[in-house]
Amino acid sequence: MSTEDKANEVSAEAQDQEPITPPADPGQTGPGQGAGGPITLFFILGLVASLVLGWVIFPQLLYSHKEQPIQFNHVLHNELVDDSCESCHFFREDGTYSGAPKLAQCIDCHEEVQGESEEEAKFVNQYVLKDREVPWLVYSRQPACVFFSHVAHVKMGDMECVTCHGDVGESESLKPYEANRISGYSRNIWGKNIAGIKFNSWDRMKMDDCSECHVRNNVNQGSVQTLRGGCFVCHK
């Protein structure tokens, strides 16, 4: 019997059975019937596979993880310093921001190893004694074309560090730095969420996030951001 004959027979059978209730044994069903099961299963498996690929595997391939050169404990140090955050992150006389601390902010206490901690020993031996600055990785680093000023936000805008940075300043360790392998930018710019969804003000720092707050606060009122002048608020 050729396959065509078989097919005809099956469809004839299916026609015969139409008025009656379908057979209970799934093995007996015609080609059109019962195929929904495997198709749904394939659909679900495919969906799960692509979700895992998109949400778990893709972000892992897209971002490289780097540990900070030295671990740093903010909680421990915030209690020891006199001037809170400004002991290490301060404004210079000309209004520019010191940003990541230099050895000068550490040397008073770490001229030599004073505790049992391995991290401290590494810090003193590899950096302080060799007079080498620690190459800190900056999570919030923007592309070179972007102009950002801390004084405008922290002093003039009276904003808290947490608004843009989250809880780094209250943390016990520095999390790994993640760099986007394609753009080279820090993952904190695009945000943890691969779909770009934002729950807190510090989750992302893309152009839209800066602009959204500027529009809300009427920054540079009058210079419409679609005009060239508007772009030069943040671009050099």
Ligand code: HEC
């Ligand atoms: C004793 C010095 C010291 C003190 C005090 C200190 N920090 Fe830091 N901070 C550091 C070091 C070191 C780093 C690592 C450099 C980096 O990540 O850029 C850092 C990094 C940060 C960063 C990450 C910046 C980035 O995007 O990479 C933030 C935000 C920050 N500190 C906020 C704070 C806040 C808020 C306080 C006060 C509650 C504070 N720090 C007090 C030394 C200090």
Ligand code: HEC
């Ligand atoms: C006011 C004094 C003071 C300043 C300023 C200071 N530290 Fe410390 N630091 C300490 C003390 C005290 C400890 C605890 C040492 C111990 O007993 O292990 C410590 C511990 C550390 C450790 C080991 C922490 C751990 O969890 O194992 C590192 C690393 C470190 N400091 C780095 C720095 C860096 C980098 C700076 C400058 C940005 C800095 N410190 C500025 C006093 C200071």
Ligand code: HEC
């Ligand atoms: C309006 C958002 C905003 C606020 C508020 C803010 N920052 Fe930042 N911070 C940024 C951005 C954006 C960068 C990256 C700047 C760049 O790449 O030029 C940055 C960079 C930094 C760096 C690394 C700078 C470097 O070049 O080494 C430190 C440290 C830091 N901020 C600490 C703080 C602290 C401490 C406060 C609170 C006193 C604070 N920031 C408030 C947005 C903010």
Ligand code: HEC
């Ligand atoms: C949470 C709100 C907020 C976010 C986020 C924010 N800004 Fe601002 N920005 C302000 C406010 C408010 C001012 C005006 C401060 C003042 O002068 O009183 C300002 C001022 C500025 C200025 C100075 C403008 C001028 O003409 O004096 C620059 C430049 C700037 N922001 C760049 C940025 C960039 C780049 C980002 C994103 C990386 C950003 N801002 C994110 C609120 C924000």
Ligand code: HEC
């Ligand atoms: C409120 C601040 C702000 C304003 C105003 C602004 N930008 Fe941006 N722009 C940013 C920030 C921050 C980034 C980097 C983060 C990102 O890629 O979104 C950026 C990135 C870009 C990039 C991508 C550059 C790169 O290297 O990835 C382009 C192109 C750009 N902006 C064009 C414009 C133009 C054109 C305007 C005027 C219509 C404008 N921007 C206005 C903050 C701003």
